[in-house]
Amino acid sequence: MAHIKVPEGVPGIRSLVLFRPETGKYLYELVQVLLRGESPLTQPERELIASYVSYLNHCMFCMSSHAAAARCLYGDEKNMVDEVLHDMQHSHVSEKMKTLLHIAGKVQILGKQVSQEDIDEAGKQGANDREIHDTVLIAATFCMFNRYVDGLASFTPEDAEAYAEMGKRMAEKGYVMPQQAT
Amino acid sequence: MPHIDLKNDLPGARSAFAYSPETAEPIGILAEILMRSDEGLTRSERELIGTYVSYLNDCFYCHHSHGAIACIYLNGDRQLVEQVRKNYQHAAISDKLKALLQIAGKVQQSGKAVTPDDIENAREAGATDKDIHDTVLIAAMFCMMNRYVDGLATTAPTDMSSYPLRAKQIVETGYGSHIYKSAQPASDQT
Structure with a gap:
């Protein structure tokens, strides 16, 4: 159970931004611009960085949902995601991505x-300044989200199917503030 | 020297914000809401939490910048800020703030380090759900900012007299894009 009274049955970050929509709105705006806005890094690459950092922070919810989004966005190359989470250095991502994931x-x-x-x-x-900047900020941002999600013990589904659905939504619609059920 | 060419001469977070205004905007508004809300926690309590977490993350620029802001809210009580950084258990602050700093310190390690006992302890000292929420999010936000500032090796001014000047600007006009778009505050004494 979450440490504070958030809407029941709503998973992870979504329950927290419903508790405090004033801050939630800008958390969603940040992640939307960072993972979907303009960047020399592709969207699946950015989702992969997010998932990798969440994995290192042992944040099950963020790791699983962003891995699912990355798998959708990688399409035919979706195995890359699990390879990186299993053993980044021996995965098939580009040498450039390895150095960025290392950072x-x-x-x-x-x-x-x-x-x-x-x-x-x-x-x-071959990484340029902008790619390094975006990597550092994505990694830093997920050090925030992971702590927010786990620091308040928000609901973490254990069912892989639930994440596959979330990942599909994140890949197709991006980051849209959840609305309170009426 | 910063790890990348940030294309400006601003210090710390300001230089990273100026380099990437698209991401700076939501971060600036988030900071404004979270650090300057008068509901529940006071502004000085919020800044003390930010200072403490930045100190634990060994982020020189952030812990001095936010320590200077807290100091203004505390009517110049620099010693109290110093005590909170180094040994808050013995500082002249409320039991509630001590319990919340304990939670912030746990968040600094990892979200999972926060225990039900930590939360119960804060509740017994009078913390509401919103106080606990804001503490966790402030601590988490500083874990982001500290990494952003140091991960790019932004410049931290060594002239310590410059920190209170920038702090005064934040206290008077808040967080937001003006902190990198407008001229940097200069000493009145020149």
């Missing part, structure tokens, strides 16, 4: 963990 993993530990070598390595693999 995301450092951000997950702490901002100061990102070293000049990490940045240089990403640059050597």
Whole structure:
């Protein structure tokens, strides 16, 4: 059960933004612009970074829902998602994505963990400044969402089917504030 | 030097915001609502939570910036801000704020570190659901900002007299895009 009185049966972040829509509106706007707005990183790449950081933070809800969204967006290449979550370095993602996921993993530990070598390595693999910026901000943002979702012990479905449905919605419609059921 | 060319000479979070205004906008409004709401927690309590979490995350720019803002709300009581950073259990603050700082410290480690006992403790000290919610979200938001600021290695001014000037600007005009679009506050004494 959640630590505070949120709408029952509503999973994860959705229950929290219904509890406090004033802040929820801008959390949704942030994730929409970050994961769906303009970026040199593709949408599935950005969802993959989000899922990877959530996995490192042991946030089951965010990891599963963003993995499901990434699988939908990768289409035929959807196996990439599970490969990365299983063993990033031996997955089939591009060398550039490996260096960016490595940076995301450092951000997950702490901002100061990102070293000049990490940045240089990403640059050597063709990552530009904007891609590095977006990677750092996505990783940082999910360090917020993961803590928000688990810090208030919001409802985490255990059924894989529930996430497949969420992922489809996230891939097709993006991030839209849930409305309170009347 | 920052890890990427941020195309401006602004310090800390301001330089990252100016580089990416599309993402800065919702973050700025979120901060304004969360840090300057007078409902439930006071502005000084909100800033003390942000300062404490930033201190735990070893983010020099954020913990000094928000410590300076808290200091203004506390009528210049710098010692209290310092106590909250280093040993809040012995600071002259309410039991409620102590219980909420304990929750914020747990959130800094991981969301899962927050226990039902932590929540019960805060409730017994008078915290409402909204107080607990805001504490968790403030702590989580600073876990984002600290990583954004340090993950890009933005510049943290070493001239400590510049922090109260920027703090005064936030106290007077709030969070939002003006903090990177307008001229940076300068000392009145020049």
